[in-house]
Amino acid sequence: MPAEFTMKRRVQFAETDMAGVLHFSNYFRYMEEVEHAFWRALGLTVYLREGDPHLSWPRVSATCEYFAPLRFEDELELHLRLTKLGEKSLHYEVEFRRDGEKCALGRISAVCCATEPGAFAPTKIPPEIRRRLEAGVGR
Amino acid sequence: MPAEFTMKRRVQFAETDMAGVLHFSNYFRYMEEVEHAFWRALGLTVYLREGDPHLSWPRVSATCEYFAPLRFEDELELHLRLTKLGEKSLHYEVEFRRDGEKCALGRISAVCCATEPGAFAPTKIPPEIRRRLEAGVGR
Amino acid sequence: MPAEFTMKRRVQFAETDMAGVLHFSNYFRYMEEVEHAFWRALGLTVYLREGDPHLSWPRVSATCEYFAPLRFEDELELHLRLTKLGEKSLHYEVEFRRDGEKCALGRISAVCCATEPGAFAPTKIPPEIRRRLEAGVGR
Amino acid sequence: MPAEFTMKRRVQFAETDMAGVLHFSNYFRYMEEVEHAFWRALGLTVYLREGDPHLSWPRVSATCEYFAPLRFEDELELHLRLTKLGEKSLHYEVEFRRDGEKCALGRISAVCCATEPGAFAPTKIPPEIRRRLEAGVGR
Numbered sequence: 183m184p185a186e187f188t189m190k191r192r193v194q195f196a197e198t199d200m201a202g203v204l205h206f207s208n209y210f211r212y213m214e215e216v217e218h219a220f221w222r223a224l225g226l227t228v229y230l231r232e233g234d235p236h237l238s239w240p241r242v243s244a245t246c247e248y249f250a251p252l253r254f255e256d257e258l259e260l261h262l263r264l265t266k267l268g269e270k271s272l273h274y275e276v277e278f279r280r281d282g283e284k285c286a287l288g289r290i291s292a293v294c295c296a297t298e299p300g301a302f303a304p305t306k307i308p309p310e311i312r313r314r315l316e317a318g319v320g321r
Numbered sequence: 322m323p324a325e326f327t328m329k330r331r332v333q334f335a336e337t338d339m340a341g342v343l344h345f346s347n348y349f350r351y352m353e354e355v356e357h358a359f360w361r362a363l364g365l366t367v368y369l370r371e372g373d374p375h376l377s378w379p380r381v382s383a384t385c386e387y388f389a390p391l392r393f394e395d396e397l398e399l400h401l402r403l404t405k406l407g408e409k410s411l412h413y414e415v416e417f418r419r420d421g422e423k424c425a426l427g428r429i430s431a432v433c434c435a436t437e438p439g440a441f442a443p444t445k446i447p448p449e450i451r452r453r454l455e456a457g458v459g460r
Numbered sequence: 461m462p463a464e465f466t467m468k469r470r471v472q473f474a475e476t477d478m479a480g481v482l483h484f485s486n487y488f489r490y491m492e493e494v495e496h497a498f499w500r501a502l503g504l505t506v507y508l509r510e511g512d513p514h515l516s517w518p519r520v521s522a523t524c525e526y527f528a529p530l531r532f533e534d535e536l537e538l539h540l541r542l543t544k545l546g547e548k549s550l551h552y553e554v555e556f557r558r559d560g561e562k563c564a565l566g567r568i569s570a571v572c573c574a575t576e577p578g579a580f581a582p583t584k585i586p587p588e589i590r591r592r593l594e595a596g597v598g599r
Numbered sequence: 600m601p602a603e604f605t606m607k608r609r610v611q612f613a614e615t616d617m618a619g620v621l622h623f624s625n626y627f628r629y630m631e632e633v634e635h636a637f638w639r640a641l642g643l644t645v646y647l648r649e650g651d652p653h654l655s656w657p658r659v660s661a662t663c664e665y666f667a668p669l670r671f672e673d674e675l676e677l678h679l680r681l682t683k684l685g686e687k688s689l690h691y692e693v694e695f696r697r698d699g700e701k702c703a704l705g706r707i708s709a710v711c712c713a714t715e716p717g718a719f720a721p722t723k724i725p726p727e728i729r730r731r732l733e734a735g736v737g738r
Contacts, residue, residue: 195635195645196485196628198478200368200532201436205474206380207349211613214346218612222672228612229339229671241345245384251441254478254646255639297340302390334496334506335489335622339615339671346613350474357473361533367473368532393507393617394500478646479714484658485631488624507617519623523662529719575618580668 187220187262187318193252204252210244213276213288216260224314237311239292240302242271246288256280267315270294270304326359326401326457332391343391349383352415352427355399363453376450378431379441381410385427395419406454409433409443465498465540465596471530482530488522491554491566494538502592515589517570518580520549524566534558545593548572548582604637604679604735610669621669627661630693630705633677641731654728656709657719659688663705673697684732687711687721 191212199205221228228239252258259279266273271293278286294311295302307315330351338344360367367378391397398418405412410432417425433450434441446454469490477483499506506517530536537557544551549571556564572589573580585593608629616622638645645656669675676696683690688710695703711728712719724732 194628194632195477196483196631199473200476200478200480201377201379202440202478203379206383207346207353207474210346210349211611214613215611218672227672238340240340240342240390241387243384243386244345245382247382248380251379255635255644301341333489333493334616335492335624337617338612339617339619341617344613350472353474354472357533366533394496394505479655479657480718481657484661485624485627488627492624516618518618518620518668519665521662521664522623523660525660526658529657579619 187216187223189216189219189260189262191215191258191260193254193256193258195254198254202251202253204256206246206248209246209248209278209286209288210290212258212260212278213244213246213262213290216262216276217274217290220262220318224318226311226314236297237305237308238295238297238302239272240295240297242291242293244288244290246286248286250280250283250285252278252280252285258285264315264318265289267307267312270306272307272315326355326362328355328358328399328401330354330397330399332393332395332397334393337393341390341392343395345385345387348385348387348417348425348427349429351397351399351417352383352385352401352429355401355415356413356429359401359457363457365450365453375436376444376447377434377436377441378411379434379436381430381432383427383429385425387425389419389422389424391417391419391424397424403454403457404428406446406451409445411446411454465494465501467494467497467538467540469493469536469538471532471534471536473532476532480529480531482534484524484526487524487526487556487564487566488568490536490538490556491522491524491540491568494540494554495552495568498540498596502596504589504592514575515583515586516573516575516580517550518573518575520569520571522566522568524564526564528558528561528563530556530558530563536563542593542596543567545585545590548584550585550593604633604640606633606636606677606679608632608675608677610671610673610675612671615671619668619670621673623663623665626663626665626695626703626705627707629675629677629695630661630663630679630707633679633693634691634707637679637735641735643728643731653714654722654725655712655714655719656689657712657714659708659710661705661707663703665703667697667700667702669695669697669702675702681732681735682706684724684729687723689724689732 197208261277275289294307336347400416414428433446475486539555553567572585614625678694692706711724
């Protein structure tokens with residue numbers, strides 16, 4: 183497992199807006215899609231429902247810088263890098279590339295939480311998840 | 322026109338996710354909704370289609386900090402403040418309040434562009450739009 | 461409470477697509493928004509979380525006919541009519557009007573279900589909910 | 600090219616709602632995604648921007664029947680069948696299968712239109728597009 187996880191994603195029609203480009207809010211959905219694909223590649227899922235308590239990963243912050251517009255049917259490479267793994271938090275960034283051009287850069291910070299529907303309590307990242315994420319980032 | 326523009330917005334079912342809260346990407350849509358309502362309150366629209374060239378406002382960056390989860394049917398107050406008005410750019414922030422509690426804070430930077438569908442060229446903010454935005458921010 | 465429930469809704473930028481119109485999938489979200497506003501007007505919510513069991517209303521079918529395109533900032537009137545109230549099901553239609561013009565007509569059928577997250581069991585509509593819905597449709 | 604076109608699609612987190620399932624409006628986005636993938640497989644795109652006039656395919660009607668809920672990370676097979684090819688219209692259906700189980704069935708009717716942003720005029724399906732679609736449906 184390399185320190186970087188990559189996924190291809192094509193811009194869909196419903197994701198564009200009347201300015202003819204990928205709506206800026208949808209970049210955050212793409213970031214989450216590659217994050218979840220990364221988890222699956224590690225044999226994990228972001229939404230553990232077995233066991234007690236359930237875990238989820240609410241976001242503390244999310245940001246995106248936009249360098250070039252993306253259009254319908256563009257095929258992107260999404261490059262995810264885990265940049266920090268805290269005791270209860272994880273931090274990653276996603277680069278959006280089209281034909282090698284860096285078109286956007288996003289960052290998300292999330293906190294590991296024991297969760298009931300609609301309610302969250304921060305908790306330490308369980309050792310098995312931490313072990314796999316650390317392996318996933320090449321450390 | 323006060324320096325701050327406020328709009329109410331209720332969290333809709335389709336905007337929640339399986340964790341039972343407003344999905345973090347949808348906060349960016351809320352920010353844009355209050356931005357556009359602000360423009361309408363100034364007698365403007367963000368998407369001028371009459372005249373030559375057309376203008377639009379692609380985003381350079383967008384960010385959100387999340388302090389408390391929002392749930393289905395929560396009624397929010399969105400408080401927009403224009404924080405900077407550059408020669409070609411505008412910068413604003415939006416505070417998400419529920420019953421007076423600050424639940425999230427977002428920021429967006431956008432550039433004034435002459436636009437064809439899918440293509441953008443940065444241009445000076447036209448004087449009439451600048452005049453109205455400046456009036457709108459109480460300067 | 462009249463037999464028809466009406467709500468205003470403005471088309472938002474993120475809901476348009478690169479063809480410059482409200483994306484056809486978003487009409488279904490508008491239908492659900494007016495449905496839920498109708499429930500609130502009756503003193504109800506579609507997602508009861510107190511009590512045992514929880515109720516929700518998964519959809520059996522949804523359809524929409526499109527008569528005229530809708531554009532950014534169009535202000536619509538959504539007219540909801542409950543067309544049938546079965547033992548376990550409800551059926552309604554929503555007319556989309558812009559300046560009196562009928563631009564679309566949607567229909568949704570839903571079933572009352574006792575629900576756990578991700579799982580549903582059809583159940584009779586509780587008497588109190590039925591009473592309010594019947595009052596709401598003017599019968 | 601067979602009479603049926605198939606694509607895999609995984610349910611994403613942002614597409615679920617607080618009931619823990621794929622929101623009913625998102626099925627219509629999935630239908631459009633497999634439609635556009637079908638067009639690409641035929642060497643076409645639904646949004647011709649070169650040449651005069653531009654073509655697009657606004658929807659006349661869309662419907663979906665829901666048989667079983669779909670959940671986060673479910674991997675679906677979307678089976679598209681062109682059911683009718685009129686002079687100016689096309690009609691198709693999409694079956695949603697999970698592990699061979701038919702979970703939903705959708706139908707969309709669309710009209711070939713010469714288009715300016717936000718405006719549409721019905722027009723005959725161009726011969727080259729018709730030829731490829733007919734080949735695509737195995738006739």
